[in-house]
Amino acid sequence: xxxxxxxxxxxxxxxxxxxxxxxxxxxxxxxxxxxxxxxxxxxxxxxxxxxxxxxxxxxxxxxxxxxxxxxxxxxxxxxxxxxxxxxxxxxxxxxxxxxxxxxxxxxxxxxxxxxxxxxxxxxxxxxxxxxxxxxxxxxxxxxxxxxxxxxxxxxxxxxxxxxxxxxxxxxxxxxxxxxxxxxxxxxxxxxxxxxxxxxxxxxxxxxxxxxxxxxxxxxxxxxxxxxxxxxxxxxxxxxxxxxxxxxxxxxxxxxxxxxxxxxxxxxxxxxxxxxxxxxxxxxxxxxxxxxxxxxxxxxxxxxxxxxxxxxxxxxxxxxxxxxxxxxxxxxxxxxxxxxxxxxxxxxxxxxxxxxxxxxxxxxxxxxxxxxxxxxxxxxxxxxxxxx
Ligand code: F3S
Numbered sequence: 001x002x003x004x005x006x007x008x009x010x011x012x013x014x015x016x017x018x019x020x021x022x023x024x025x026x027x028x029x030x031x032x033x034x035x036x037x038x039x040x041x042x043x044x045x046x047x048x049x050x051x052x053x054x055x056x057x058x059x060x061x062x063x064x065x066x067x068x069x070x071x072x073x074x075x076x077x078x079x080x081x082x083x084x085x086x087x088x089x090x091x092x093x094x095x096x097x098x099x100x101x102x103x104x105x106x107x108x109x110x111x112x113x114x115x116x117x118x119x120x121x122x123x124x125x126x127x128x129x130x131x132x133x134x135x136x137x138x139x140x141x142x143x144x145x146x147x148x149x150x151x152x153x154x155x156x157x158x159x160x161x162x163x164x165x166x167x168x169x170x171x172x173x174x175x176x177x178x179x180x181x182x183x184x185x186x187x188x189x190x191x192x193x194x195x196x197x198x199x200x201x202x203x204x205x206x207x208x209x210x211x212x213x214x215x216x217x218x219x220x221x222x223x224x225x226x227x228x229x230x231x232x233x234x235x236x237x238x239x240x241x242x243x244x245x246x247x248x249x250x251x252x253x254x255x256x257x258x259x260x261x262x263x264x265x266x267x268x269x270x271x272x273x274x275x276x277x278x279x280x281x282x283x284x285x286x287x288x289x290x291x292x293x294x295x296x297x298x299x300x301x302x303x304x305x306x307x308x309x310x311x312x313x314x315x316x317x318x319x320x321x322x323x324x325x326x327x328x329x330x331x332x333x334x335x336x337x338x339x340x341x342x343x344x345x346x347x348x349x350x351x352x353x354x355x356x357x358x359x360x361x362x363x364x365x366x367x368x369x370x371x372x373x374x375x376x377x378x379x380x381x382x383x384x385x386x387x
Contacts, residue, residue: 001030001168002037010164018067022160029157030168039169042148043072043124044162046110047134048155050079050341051098058155059097062104069109070165072124073158076135077285078102078114079342081334082313088334088344110162114336115312117225119146120287122314127247130173132161136238137284137357140228143239145221147247149173152238172239179252180212180241188263189217193374196226196356197269200372201261203235203360209257212241212249219245222289229284230356269359274350274369279382280339281375282310283358288319290375295322297379298329306348307331307382310338331382340365354378 003011011027013020026038048054079098080090090098102112116135118124125131125142131150133139142148151171153161161167171177184205186198202211211231219227219242231237241249281294286309294309309326313335316323323333339345339353340361350369351362354377362370373381380386 001027001035003027007038016066018065019163022067022163025156025160026164026166026168030170033168033170035168035170037169038164038166039130039173040165041071041132041161041167042126042129043074043131044069044158045074045076045118045131045133045135045138046105046155046158046162047076049076049101049105049114051094051101052079052341052343054101054155056097059101059104062101062108062159065108065159065163067108067163069162071162072122073110073162074113074115074118074122074124075102075105075110076114076116077338077341078336080337080344082112082114082336084334087332088337088342089347090342090344094343108159108163110159112336113312113314115285116338117141117285117287117312120285120315121312130167132158132167134158136232136236137225137229139238140232140240141225143172144228144241144246145224152236178210178239178248180210181255181257182206182209182211183214183255183258184211185214185258185260186216187260188266190215190219190223190266191217192223193226193354193356193372194266195219195223196230196354196359197266197372198261199227199230200234200269200356200359201265203231203233203237205259206231206235206237210239210241211237212243212255214243222287225284226356230360233357233360269356270372273371276350276352276371276381277305278345278348278350279305279307279352279378280310280345280358281308281354281378283338283340283353283355285338286311288315291315291319291322291326293375294379295325297376298326298331298383301329301383303330303382304384305382308339309333311335329383352378352381
């Protein structure tokens with residue numbers, strides 16, 4: 001792999017041990033995957049934030065680094081709401097460690113936005129921009145909906161990219177790896193969570209292909225967010241296209257191979273799996289449109305079951321009216337975290353979600369049963385209305 005003279009110097013340790021280690025991480029990755037060189041990135045999204053995931057060893061690693069980010073870098077959700085962690089039932093020891101992790105990242109210059117939907121809060125990605133993002137749903141959205149270019153980075157490689165300002169040029173940074181190779185025709189007039197259900201089904205079917213979807217009705221960006229998040233969770237799919245909609249869909253020849261997902265298969269994903277004692281919305285973190293929709297759905301209502309809604313702190317601050325409307329109903333809005341990365345959900349027995357990604361991860365990571373509903377069904381369940 002070619003390195004410029006400056007990169008060679010960093011690699012050789014002239015800029016200190018931290019940057020030499022970061023360069024080593026990037027070069028090793030590049031050599032494994034056949035990159036020709038390093039390319040500059042516009043932004044980085046850093047996962048590996050929850051104390052539950054990285055533990056004391058991760059905290060020590062971040063704390064020992066001595067460098068500063070060279071490009072905008074933002075954090076993925078943490079293991080708790082950084083302010084209202086007591087309301088979530090998080091214990092003091094966990095909170096203390098989690099706050100230390102956030103401080104350690106901040107010291108390096110990583111912004112504690114703590115969101116998996118950075119595109120809702122900052123301008124950090126545009127068409128054909130090279131990025132180094134970590135969280136799978138964010139990676140999918142950036143590649144597929146924005147038309148930016150990022151591989152799914154692990155926590156160390158994302159942080160290394162933030163501190164060097166570059167990433168190895170391989171995988172989804174290259175045109176030839178973005179060509180659709182499998183058409184997925186989807187039966188039925190889908191809306192809302194149906195797209196999460198399709199992603200849930202499509203993930204394992206896609207394997208190593210790059211899918212291009214054909215839908216009867218054009219999905220909205222929020223629906224695409226749900227589709228990509230679920231597909232990334234059940235199948236590690238980091239890029240998809242939607243015919244006549246996503247930015248790169250018309251750039252490549254049509255794939256020869258095609259499969260169909262039937263409406264009956266989509267409906268099956270909604271089969272009731274358990275009676276929820278927690279309803280959780282916000283996987284991925286909700287954006288402004290979803291926030292105002294929830295405010296309307298909860299207007300003049302009172303929740304009878306726990307209803308938790310997850311978003312970024314920046315967005316919650318910018319939309320105080322909707323937040324007040326929602327919290328007046330007794331629902332709780334938590335920022336900086338989510339139902340999967342926080343241990344707070346573990347005390348519940350059954351979670352109802354409107355997200356195909358959460359449907360897959362909640363049982364595996366939190367050990368809690370999970371059932372899927374539309375957003376309206378989730379709200380009806382929370383306020384005790386009959387479906
Ligand atoms: Fe985001 Fe947590 Fe879901 S990080 S995509 S809300 S699992």
